[in-house]
Structure formats: C-alpha cells, structure tokens
Amino acid sequence: MTSDPHNLSGAYALDALDAAERDAYESHLAECSDCAEEVRGFRATAARLGAAEETHVPEHLRRTVLDAVARTPQERPVVVDLASHPRTRWATRALLVAASLALVVGAAVFGVTQRDRADDMAAQQEAITAVLSAPDAAMVSSPVEGGGTVRVLQSAELAKAVMVVSDLPKLAEDEDYQMWTQSDGAMHSAGVLPRDEQGSRGAHVMDDVTGVTAVAISIEPAGGSEEPTSDPIVLIETT
Amino acid sequence: MPGPERGRRAENDEGDPPYEDPLEPLMARVARGDEQAFGAVYDALAGSVFGLVRRVVRDPVRAEEVTQEVFLQVWQKAPRFDASRGRPKTWVLTLAHRRAVDVVRHDQAASDRDQRYDWTGGPAYDQVADEVTVRLEHQAVRRCLETLTELQREAVGLAYYQGHTYAETASILDANPATVKTRLRDGLIRLRDCLGVTA
Structure with a gap:
C-alpha cells in the first residue's frame, strides 16, 4: 500500500501505519526532504496532542526510572563507522572495544565541544576516531582511588592512546590532576587535567606512546610538577 | 515545537530565532551521561509522557511500565538525539507514542477498547x-x-x-x-x- 507514499505522512506521524508500511515510508523519507520536513511538523503537532494529556505522575515512578537509568548503559553516538573497516582477526575485538567505549568517548568529545576548544576538538576527534577504528584497538578501564574512572584506549599499531577520564572528584583550588606516561621506569608529564573536567569527563590523546609502559594520574600542586610528588591515584599498564 | 513552555510564543511573535528550549542544554548533558540532568528532563516531561501513554494504553499500571520503558529509551538514545531535527519534547513524546501504540497493538485486550473516541x-x-x-x-x-x-x-x-x-x-x-x-x-x-x- 505504498503506491502514493507522499500521502502517508500524516498516518506515519501518528504511528498509524503497520510495520511494513512504516519501513517502506521511512526509506521514502530518506530520499524526500519535503516529506521529512512535513513529518517534522506533524510530529511536533502530534506531540502537542500528547502534551495536552499531561497529568499527575505517581511519585514512586521517578525513583524506579532513575534506579533503572543508573544500571543502564547508553547507546553509542555516531562517531565512526567500524563496519567499513577491513576485517582482520582483531576486528571483532575492536568492535567490542568500540562499543564499550563509544559512550564515554562520545561524551568526552562532546565535553570538548562545550568548552569551545574547536581546534582541539577536531584534532582530538580525528585521533580518537583513528584509534577507535584501529584493528588492534584495546581498552583498559580502572577505577580511580578517591572516585571516578579512567579508561585507556590504545593502538600499538598507531602508537597512540586516548585517556578518557570520568567523574574524578573536584579538587581544592591549590591542587590539580596531572597525567603521566611511564617509560624507561621514569614518569613524564602528559599535562594537567583541565579543571572543568573535574567532576566531569574529558578525553586526552597521547600521540606517541612508543615505549610507554603505563599511564597514570596523580594529584599535584596547582599547575603541575616536573615529576610526581605523590603516589598515583590510578596507574594503568599499557601493552 | 511551541508548547506550553513560557516565553516560547512571545519569542516567536517577536521574530526571534527559535531559542532557547531549556530542555536542549539538559538533553546535551544527558547525552554525556549526566544522570542529574536526566532527572530534570524526567521532571519536565514525565507528566506529559505518562498522560499520553495512559490515554493510549488505558490501564494505569501498564501505563507506568510503559512510561518507565520510554524514559529508559530516552536515556539510552540520548547520545543520538539530534537537536537540529526537532525539539526534545517532541522527540520524547514521539518515542512515548510509538511505544504505547506498539503495546496496544500487541495487547489482546485491545479488542475490548472503545470503538469511538x-x-x-x-x-x-x-x-x-x-x-x-x-x-x-x-x-x-x-x-x-x-x-x-x-x-x-x-x-x-x-x-x-x-x-x-x-x-x-x-x-x-x-x-x-x-x-x-x-x-x-x-x-x-x-x-x-x-x-x-x-x-
């Protein structure tokens, strides 16, 4: 019943098509920008009909929903098309890694956008995409002493790593988180974590990790130190 | 979507750009995994979602289940929400309606529903x-x-x-x-x- 697809916009927007027609109409929509525009307006109109039904919600539902949310991962944003990558014996593993990381990387990239660091963002996004798509991409995750999580996504082939920090507790004004790479048994500064990533998320690309055996974060006096002055709160061995 | 949100219509009347839906920055935070922002989105939209779903599925207990499913979907899909394609409220109510409709279509009791609205x-x-x-x-x-x-x-x-x-x-x-x-x-x-x- 798709002889005149233009006419289906109303029924589509009201969810009044059966599954087969819905699928057919959606493929039509992809090619018909006028139809897509009309459907957008119809959806917004239908939402007004829905919103007019607003009513009191049982109190207990909020807790139930938020508890479920706390246990539920989000879908990955569209960052990179892994399916187009050549298949290797690593591909499946890379795909799994990508799936598990996509949320956090996507979130981190978004965080960068929010801070208007446009150049950084473009470069970071490119690097993250490259590492994500690498056939040997591997991810290590570690909780951080004191709270938060650090994930390291790395590709030995590209000699690149991305460190993703999430929810590190906010520090006092006179302290900063400092990132380190370890090679030849010594720690080398990889920069101070921007303060606006405290309690939030951020992604940091490490461009040349050849010879790096671990990455770490320590709490240092504001502005950072030449070498760590305290034990790391997290240390992740790289491969 | 111009809704009951205060100020929205006035802005339109004055020819200002369609900005700013307070839900948009909240959705951006939800897309980053911010559960607190999600709570705020829930507070803003739960009444509409539950009201609409209950209208469609009729059974209040079933409506609660569906409302919960819808908000879980909102959370899961938030990283893919595209603000350029519609307002958050429209998006959420679209998800809610589709889910509610799926439920009644698969519900045998649907045959008992009234035949006239x-x-x-x-x-x-x-x-x-x-x-x-x-x-x-x-x-x-x-x-x-x-x-x-x-x-x-x-x-x-x-x-x-x-x-x-x-x-x-x-x-x-x-x-x-x-x-x-x-x-x-x-x-x-x-x-x-x-x-x-x-x-």
Whole structure:
C-alpha cells in the first residue's frame, strides 16, 4: 500500500501505519526532504496532542526510572563507522572495544565541544576516531582511588592512546590532576587535567606512546610538577 | 515545537530565532551521561509522557511500565538525539507514542477498547502541578480539534489516542482507507497551522 507514499505522512506521524508500511515510508523519507520536513511538523503537532494529556505522575515512578537509568548503559553516538573497516582477526575485538567505549568517548568529545576548544576538538576527534577504528584497538578501564574512572584506549599499531577520564572528584583550588606516561621506569608529564573536567569527563590523546609502559594520574600542586610528588591515584599498564 | 513552555510564543511573535528550549542544554548533558540532568528532563516531561501513554494504553499500571520503558529509551538514545531535527519534547513524546501504540497493538485486550473516541475525557486537572498551563494547552488543542471536519477529527483521535492503524480506523469509521489516509494528513495540516507549530 505504498503506491502514493507522499500521502502517508500524516498516518506515519501518528504511528498509524503497520510495520511494513512504516519501513517502506521511512526509506521514502530518506530520499524526500519535503516529506521529512512535513513529518517534522506533524510530529511536533502530534506531540502537542500528547502534551495536552499531561497529568499527575505517581511519585514512586521517578525513583524506579532513575534506579533503572543508573544500571543502564547508553547507546553509542555516531562517531565512526567500524563496519567499513577491513576485517582482520582483531576486528571483532575492536568492535567490542568500540562499543564499550563509544559512550564515554562520545561524551568526552562532546565535553570538548562545550568548552569551545574547536581546534582541539577536531584534532582530538580525528585521533580518537583513528584509534577507535584501529584493528588492534584495546581498552583498559580502572577505577580511580578517591572516585571516578579512567579508561585507556590504545593502538600499538598507531602508537597512540586516548585517556578518557570520568567523574574524578573536584579538587581544592591549590591542587590539580596531572597525567603521566611511564617509560624507561621514569614518569613524564602528559599535562594537567583541565579543571572543568573535574567532576566531569574529558578525553586526552597521547600521540606517541612508543615505549610507554603505563599511564597514570596523580594529584599535584596547582599547575603541575616536573615529576610526581605523590603516589598515583590510578596507574594503568599499557601493552 | 511551541508548547506550553513560557516565553516560547512571545519569542516567536517577536521574530526571534527559535531559542532557547531549556530542555536542549539538559538533553546535551544527558547525552554525556549526566544522570542529574536526566532527572530534570524526567521532571519536565514525565507528566506529559505518562498522560499520553495512559490515554493510549488505558490501564494505569501498564501505563507506568510503559512510561518507565520510554524514559529508559530516552536515556539510552540520548547520545543520538539530534537537536537540529526537532525539539526534545517532541522527540520524547514521539518515542512515548510509538511505544504505547506498539503495546496496544500487541495487547489482546485491545479488542475490548472503545470503538469511538470519547472527546469528553482528559487529564485530571486538580492533580496537575502546573494546572493553568496544562489547562490552557488542553484548551488550545481542543479548540483546534474543533476546527477539523468530523471525519478528520474522528480519524486523528482513533489513530493517535487509541493507536489504531489507518486501515483499522477506516474500518471503524466505515470509510475508504485511502480517504482516511488523506484525512489524517489534512487534519494534521489544519492542526499544525491552528496551533502555530513551526518545528
């Protein structure tokens, strides 16, 4: 019943098509920008009909929903098309890694956008995409002493790593988180974590990790130190 | 979507750009995994979602389950929400409607549902937190529904509030399916223009 697809916009927007027609109409929509525009307006109109039904919600539902949310991962944003990558014996593993990381990387990239660091963002996004798509991409995750999580996504082939920090507790004004790479048994500064990533998320690309055996974060006096002055709160061995 | 949100219409009237839906920055935070922002989105939209879902599925207990599923979907899909393609409230209510419709279509009890849509129903105003806003919105929608032809109004109501396909709607109204298809579209055009929807 798709002889005149233009006419289906109303029924589509009201969810009044059966599954087969819905699928057919959606493929039509992809090619018909006028139809897509009309459907957008119809959806917004239908939402007004829905919103007019607003009513009191049982109190207990909020807790139930938020508890479920706390246990539920989000879908990955569209960052990179892994399916187009050549298949290797690593591909499946890379795909799994990508799936598990996509949320956090996507979130981190978004965080960068929010801070208007446009150049950084473009470069970071490119690097993250490259590492994500690498056939040997591997991810290590570690909780951080004191709270938060650090994930390291790395590709030995590209000699690149991305460190993703999430929810590190906010520090006092006179302290900063400092990132380190370890090679030849010594720690080398990889920069101070921007303060606006405290309690939030951020992604940091490490461009040349050849010879790096671990990455770490320590709490240092504001502005950072030449070498760590305290034990790391997290240390992740790289491969 | 211009909704009951305060200030939205005034901005449009003054020709200002369609900005700023307070839900947009919140959705951006939800997309980053911010559960607190999600709580705020829930507070803003739970009344509409639950009201709509209950209208469609009818059973309040089932409506609670569906509402929970919808908000979980909102959380999961938030990283893919594209603000350039519509407002957050439209997106969430679209998810809610589709889910509610899926539920009634798979529900055997659906056959017991009323065969004609009853326009006299509506939300329980006395329990609504922002009663005046909701009442105004409900009146605006009802007023605009009054401008439709009877067939348009019946068809839109059966499809939207009862989750019937247009073919089922045609059968209930004893009308030609092709006609119902057209009436749904005509009716939405008229409603869209009457409500001043710009999205």
